[in-house]
Amino acid sequence: MKITVIGTGYVGLVSGICYAELGHDVYCVDKDAAKINTLQSGGIPIYEPGLQRLSLKNMDAGRLRFTTALAEAMPEADIVIMAVGTPSLPSGEADMSYIEAAASEVGAAMNGYKVICVKSTVPVGTNERVGRIVRERYDGPFDTASLPEFLREGTAVRDTLHPDRIVIGTDGSRAARILSDLHRPLTNQIVLTDIRSAEMIKYASNAFLATKISFINEIANICEKVGADVIEVAKGMGLDNRIGGSFLRAGIGYGGSCFPKDTKALIQIAGNVEYDFKLLKSVVEVNKQQRFGVLDKLGKALGDVRGTTVGVWGLAFKPETDDVREAPALEIIEQLIESDATVKVYDPIAMANFKRTFDHPRIVWCDSALDTAQDSDALCLLTEWKEFAAIDLGAVRAALARPILIDGRNVYDVQRVREAGLHYYPVGRPGHEAYIPELILD
Numbered sequence: 001m002k003i004t005v006i007g008t009g010y011v012g013l014v015s016g017i018c019y020a021e022l023g024h025d026v027y028c029v030d031k032d033a034a035k036i037n038t039l040q041s042g043g044i045p046i047y048e049p050g051l052q053r054l055s056l057k058n059m060d061a062g063r064l065r066f067t068t069a070l071a072e073a074m075p076e077a078d079i080v081i082m083a084v085g086t087p088s089l090p091s092g093e094a095d096m097s098y099i100e101a102a103a104s105e106v107g108a109a110m111n112g113y114k115v116i117c118v119k120s121t122v123p124v125g126t127n128e129r130v131g132r133i134v135r136e137r138y139d140g141p142f143d144t145a146s147l148p149e150f151l152r153e154g155t156a157v158r159d160t161l162h163p164d165r166i167v168i169g170t171d172g173s174r175a176a177r178i179l180s181d182l183h184r185p186l187t188n189q190i191v192l193t194d195i196r197s198a199e200m201i202k203y204a205s206n207a208f209l210a211t212k213i214s215f216i217n218e219i220a221n222i223c224e225k226v227g228a229d230v231i232e233v234a235k236g237m238g239l240d241n242r243i244g245g246s247f248l249r250a251g252i253g254y255g256g257s258c259f260p261k262d263t264k265a266l267i268q269i270a271g272n273v274e275y276d277f278k279l280l281k282s283v284v285e286v287n288k289q290q291r292f293g294v295l296d297k298l299g300k301a302l303g304d305v306r307g308t309t310v311g312v313w314g315l316a317f318k319p320e321t322d323d324v325r326e327a328p329a330l331e332i333i334e335q336l337i338e339s340d341a342t343v344k345v346y347d348p349i350a351m352a353n354f355k356r357t358f359d360h361p362r363i364v365w366c367d368s369a370l371d372t373a374q375d376s377d378a379l380c381l382l383t384e385w386k387e388f389a390a391i392d393l394g395a396v397r398a399a400l401a402r403p404i405l406i407d408g409r410n411v412y413d414v415q416r417v418r419e420a421g422l423h424y425y426p427v428g429r430p431g432h433e434a435y436i437p438e439l440i441l442d
């Protein structure tokens with residue numbers, strides 16, 4: 001099949017390259033000329049493991065092309081996939097302006113039947129709106145379809161080539177057949193449904209995963225007070241098939257370009273039909289607070305943060321990505337600077353993106369994990385990159401001015417850290433000041 005993908009961000013680029021890998025002819029379009037230049041010359045504008053190799057392979061095979069001109073990419077397409085951004089507006093609602101602009105451009109470039117898919121995460125009703133916008137500029141046949149995306153950054157290629165399920169929302173059997181044929185090589189789990197339900201599946205899935213995270217974070221906060229270990233608790237819960245073990249890693253809360261934005265958007269979607277989504281509002285509130293646990297622990301360990309030097313390991317919102325959108329590190333570092341600390345930072349991949357987003361004279365940009373620890377009064381691990389887990393803790397102890405390790409992601413074995421002579425502050429686990437309270441049960 002011939003496929004045009006609009007938007008070469010994390011979603012559009014990975015999808016486009018993976019469709020080419022399946023043997024289809026793919027044209028990827030972006031308005032950003034710098035991105036397209038990088039892609040045309042064999043580069044990849046984002047960090048995503050495995051993507052560059054697949055891009056080069058499929059460019060060489062003549063199945064993958066990149067352009068800034070939609071008019072060039074559209075005429076032969078059977079399927080058009082919109083994967084432009086839908087960021088949050090100040091109200092929390094999704095900003096539909098990129099989708100609307102892209103729909104209008106698609107309408108102008110239509111030259112015969114095509115399936116127009118929305119892969120971006122969009123509020124219920126958006127596909128119908130896209131159809132109306134296209135119709136304003138084109139009076140021939142076409143179908144619209146909701147094709148929500150579930151990939152995770154850092155494992156995007158694997159998630160796309162081996163998805164748990166594909167959701168296809170259509171109102172016509174022709175589009176359903178074309179899109180089922182396209183995705184059948186990837187999985188048998190194809191959910192064929194109506195457009196509004198498909199749009200809702202995406203928000204409901206992200207909201208549920210965010211709920212699991214906030215739930216386990218609250219359990220972790222209680223564990224700290226009653227002397228239990230959240231890792232043991234999550235393990236014991238997760239073995240129940242009805243609960244499942246994934247997304248029960250307690251820590252400093254979720255970040256990234258999706259959960260924060262999509263939870264807020266779903267609260268707004270509900271609000272627009274006069275439904276007060278109380279549970280999800282609490283999930284968001286718990287997540288907002290959770291990251292500040294790091295600062296509470298620092299305050300406790302250091303006495304006063306003012307005038308100290310704090311090392312920070314990890315700036316990306318999760319490992320294996322260069323994405324710092326809504327990363328907990330942003331707010332934690334901002335607060336440290338407001339408290340008059342000097343902050344030494346290091347991330348294996350996300351330093352440049354972070355610096356573009358937030359820079360300050362009190363931030364010291366370090367070349368390595370150990371360099372960050374050198375002479376710092378405390379160290380905070382905010383992203384669980386493998387190199388932090390594998391580091392020699394004895395060398396870390398020797399580098400630090402004071403032996404304080406705040407672990408925002410529960411990476412280390414408590415015994416190992418203690419043996420290295422570090423005072424350890426994990427999340428929801430007995431650490432340096434193991435607290436076994438006397439529980440009053442009556």
Ligand SMILES: NC(=O)c1ccc[n+]([C@@H]2O[C@H](COP(=O)([O-])OP(=O)(O)OC[C@H]3O[C@@H](n4cnc5c(N)ncnc54)[C@H](O)[C@@H]3O)[C@@H](O)[C@H]2O)c1
Nearest residue numbers: 007008009010011030031032083084085086102120121149
């Ligand atoms: N990032 C993820 O992990 C992820 C996963 C699933 C779903 N989503 C959803 O997918 C959508 C895209 O997310 P992303 O992270 O890839 O966004 P992104 O911001 O990384 O990329 C969007 C791209 O679209 C381009 N663009 C905007 N308008 C255009 C137009 N009219 N023509 C051509 N190009 C245009 C931009 O230049 C940009 O390169 C969002 O709705 C997001 O919620 C994201």
Ligand SMILES: O=c1ccn([C@@H]2O[C@H](COP(=O)(O)OP(=O)(O)O[C@H]3O[C@H](CO)[C@@H](O)[C@H](O)[C@H]3O)[C@@H](O)[C@H]2O)c(=O)[nH]1
Nearest residue numbers: 149150151152153213247248249253254255256258317318
């Ligand atoms: O047990 C867990 C799991 C994740 N996280 C955090 O949650 C955030 C999101 O992680 P993850 O879901 O792995 O990454 P994303 O790339 O944001 O992917 C989510 O958002 C995408 C965009 O909508 C969806 O496509 C994916 O299915 C969905 O997992 C990160 O900050 C993680 O540190 C936790 O704190 N605890």
